[in-house]
Amino acid sequence: MGKLTKIILSALAALVVIVILAAVALPMFLNADSFRTRIETELSKSLGRKVTIGKLNLSILSGGLLAENAVIADDPRFSSQPFIQADSVKIGVEVLPLVLRREVNIEGFFLQSPKVQLIRAANGTWNYSSIGGASTKQPTPGAQPQDLSVGHVEVADGRVTVSVQAAAGASSTPSRVYDQMTLDVTGFSFTKAFPFKVGAHLPGDGTVTANGTAGPINQQDASETPFSGHLELKHIDPLAAGFVDASDGISGLVENLVLDAAWSGQQMHVTKLLVDTPHLAIVRSNTPKQPKPVGANPEGTTMLRSLTVDSAEVKNGTVTLTTAGQAGAPAVYQQLNAQVTNLTPTSWSPFSLTAQLPGGGSLAANGKAGPFNAENNAATPLSAQITLKHVELETSGVLAPDAGISGLADLQALVQSNGQLLTATGTAHVDNIKLARNGRPSAKPVEAQFAVAQNEQAMTGEIQHAALSVGRAAVNLAGTYQSSGPTTAINLKVNGNAMPIDEIEAFLPALGVSLPQGSRLQGGTVTAALTVSGSTASPIISGPVSLSNTQLAGFDLGAKLQGLSKLTGGRIGLATGSGTTVRSLSMDVREQSGNIRTDKIALDVAGVGTATGAGSVSEGGALNYSMLLKLTGLVNTSPGSAPASNNGGVAGLVGGLAGFIPGGAAGGGGLGSIGGIAGNVLKNGIPVDIAGTTSNPTFAPKIGSIATSVGLGAAQGFIPGKKSGSSDGKVVGDPLKNALGGLLGKH
Numbered sequence: 001m002g003k004l005t006k007i008i009l010s011a012l013a014a015l016v017v018i019v020i021l022a023a024v025a026l027p028m029f030l031n032a033d034s035f036r037t038r039i040e041t042e043l044s045k046s047l048g049r050k051v052t053i054g055k056l057n058l059s060i061l062s063g064g065l066l067a068e069n070a071v072i073a074d075d076p077r078f079s080s081q082p083f084i085q086a087d088s089v090k091i092g093v094e095v096l097p098l099v100l101r102r103e104v105n106i107e108g109f110f111l112q113s114p115k116v117q118l119i120r121a122a123n124g125t126w127n128y129s130s131i132g133g134a135s136t137k138q139p140t141p142g143a144q145p146q147d148l149s150v151g152h153v154e155v156a157d158g159r160v161t162v163s164v165q166a167a168a169g170a171s172s173t174p175s176r177v178y179d180q181m182t183l184d185v186t187g188f189s190f191t192k193a194f195p196f197k198v199g200a201h202l203p204g205d206g207t208v209t210a211n212g213t214a215g216p217i218n219q220q221d222a223s224e225t226p227f228s229g230h231l232e233l234k235h236i237d238p239l240a241a242g243f244v245d246a247s248d249g250i251s252g253l254v255e256n257l258v259l260d261a262a263w264s265g266q267q268m269h270v271t272k273l274l275v276d277t278p279h280l281a282i283v284r285s286n287t288p289k290q291p292k293p294v295g296a297n298p299e300g301t302t303m304l305r306s307l308t309v310d311s312a313e314v315k316n317g318t319v320t321l322t323t324a325g326q327a328g329a330p331a332v333y334q335q336l337n338a339q340v341t342n343l344t345p346t347s348w349s350p351f352s353l354t355a356q357l358p359g360g361g362s363l364a365a366n367g368k369a370g371p372f373n374a375e376n377n378a379a380t381p382l383s384a385q386i387t388l389k390h391v392e393l394e395t396s397g398v399l400a401p402d403a404g405i406s407g408l409a410d411l412q413a414l415v416q417s418n419g420q421l422l423t424a425t426g427t428a429h430v431d432n433i434k435l436a437r438n439g440r441p442s443a444k445p446v447e448a449q450f451a452v453a454q455n456e457q458a459m460t461g462e463i464q465h466a467a468l469s470v471g472r473a474a475v476n477l478a479g480t481y482q483s484s485g486p487t488t489a490i491n492l493k494v495n496g497n498a499m500p501i502d503e504i505e506a507f508l509p510a511l512g513v514s515l516p517q518g519s520r521l522q523g524g525t526v527t528a529a530l531t532v533s534g535s536t537a538s539p540i541i542s543g544p545v546s547l548s549n550t551q552l553a554g555f556d557l558g559a560k561l562q563g564l565s566k567l568t569g570g571r572i573g574l575a576t577g578s579g580t581t582v583r584s585l586s587m588d589v590r591e592q593s594g595n596i597r598t599d600k601i602a603l604d605v606a607g608v609g610t611a612t613g614a615g616s617v618s619e620g621g622a623l624n625y626s627m628l629l630k631l632t633g634l635v636n637t638s639p640g641s642a643p644a645s646n647n648g649g650v651a652g653l654v655g656g657l658a659g660f661i662p663g664g665a666a667g668g669g670g671l672g673s674i675g676g677i678a679g680n681v682l683k684n685g686i687p688v689d690i691a692g693t694t695s696n697p698t699f700a701p702k703i704g705s706i707a708t709s710v711g712l713g714a715a716q717g718f719i720p721g722k723k724s725g726s727s728d729g730k731v732v733g734d735p736l737k738n739a740l741g742g743l744l745g746k747h
Helices: 002-029 032-047 095-100 298-305 501-511 562-567 571-576 646-660 668-684 703-710 712-716 733-743
Strands: 056-059 064-073 082-093 106-112 115-120 150-164 173-188 194-202 206-214 227-236 250-263 268-284 308-323 331-343 349-356 362-369 382-392 406-417 421-434 446-455 460-470 473-484 487-500 520-522 525-534 539-553 579-592 595-605 609-617 623-630 686-692 697-701
Touching (some): 308 349, 595 623
Parallel strands (some): 115 150
Antiparallel strands (some): 406 421, 460 473, 520 539, 525 539, 595 609
8 A cells, every 4th residue: 555655646746747847848849929919919809909918928837828018008089098008917828729729718817017097088988988899890780799708807906097188178187096906807708797896995095895797898888888786985085086076165084885786888776875974074165156068977977867776875974064265163064864765867856864063953854856967966956844953053054154143043944946946935033143243142032034045056046035023023124145255245125114122122232232331222113224235244234223212211311411411500410310211313324344334313302402413333332423412402491391482491591601601690791692602502502522432422512613603702791801802812712612611511
């Protein structure tokens, strides 16, 4: 037994030596390079592209031919550079037929580190579409398709560069490189389906793997070759990977994407699409969308137009929303979950969406969308019921961030779109609303009903109707807007008629209105007819405002007009007391950037008189007003009595003047002169400058102006030592001014 074993082992060893010697010796006697032309010709004929290979060497041990510098030419309509180039290619062949009969029966290819150039033309066709050669020549009727059968194709460490040719007038798109590509195909055939596995490293450090079946190859257009399979992408940067265009304004990462799909060559059917944990940033341009060039990307459009999806889902997403050119913190939506079922290119598809809003609010939407718009998915028709709860208006992205509006809102709306015009109707409840940048949150909630329409292509909109209610006070708003980049132009009309002041008094701080410290408005009504123009970043508010029969409780006008109160014997203070009753107030208002200008002011204060003038309030609340005060309310003989004649008012002022001007009580001509002064004061009014701040205004009568209005000649008769003319040439205005200064507390 041992001897037999030794014989067998010796025979096997000899056989191995013979095989090794044959493997080493055969390449010396067989010129493998002589097969090069035959192989180039057959491959060129099958692929429809010129194939060139370098020197061929035979390797018996590896069971094939080793080719140097193999090149497959590109479609000349795309590029003169190689479509595929590999420094080294192993061609698996049947060795015995090759050695004995010089027949080349190719069993497989192994490409190490090949470079592949994929190019998409501006019209959407790819340079690989003509693989197979049929697109470059008309097929013979009844002829059988060209076939190329290979048992095994393997690629390791490949590098794929994807380029897009820009349409005329369009900006160029940078090329993208997908490296570490692997491919494994068994039973490859032009005329039969074959299994495949593929993987690659994506730009942005993502990965993609796919497995399934493909074929038979469509020799009229290889891009229409049917396939089905399972695809997984991990850690994807959609912008870097080329899945979205830079003009879409989308960037970020998707942790995992799973797709089960089948392409028939005419229709794409997705049975499952899962986008897991996306973290995306979206920059809105707010500019009218430009139409795509005619004929752009027909291949991709054909796929999308025929797309059907059984189930598509987004799980645990985060979306950061900003507007190009606008300052301020972005709106971050978290815990985003969405699902679409039964998506087809010809019908409605139900969907649902939930998310957590900035500031802790929530979003829920349910409805239907479709048919899907392949050219512009934002133009896909939809109908949805949207519910927002506890929405922080300033940070949620619901309103333009530059509008400066804040508050906590609950909103319900029906949103509908036909793909061109989007409409929204609904209601809202807003707490702590603030409408002015220098304002404070309102202590009263606001209820709103609204109807808005927006042209999705032009980014223009119309607020068809908006009714805002603060208690029993109602404001109606309507107008138009136009979004253009970072700004939104507005042209709105705001009307409120006879609104109860008691209802809106607590709302005034939200508008940036500040009352004197310790005061408040009580009773009466306010009417406004305002125009809001400019932009959301810098609105201009203008128009008439009027108040009727209200009281500024807690504001002692007599104390503020202390000098004039002395002049009237304290009558102003007695008339106003601790509150100032306003019979009427009207003015034209213009507000921009927090600064307020008021013109054509007409004020009637009970028991005091009237005031007219104009002025401004700075963003910080500083006052700068010039008013003319007429004490017509002091004609009564005593507070609360029936109105007296104008002469009675003059008498009251004469008494006040006589008590303060030296010699004024002596009677005679002096008293008559004082009466003239009083009459002129009542007739012409007292100029008053109002300064300070809205919370603490100050009133300063203009003494020089009073002297001018009275007339120097009328005053000379009662100033001691002076006549109508001065022998020493001195002006007599100084004694009068000093006297009136004493009256008004100025010295």
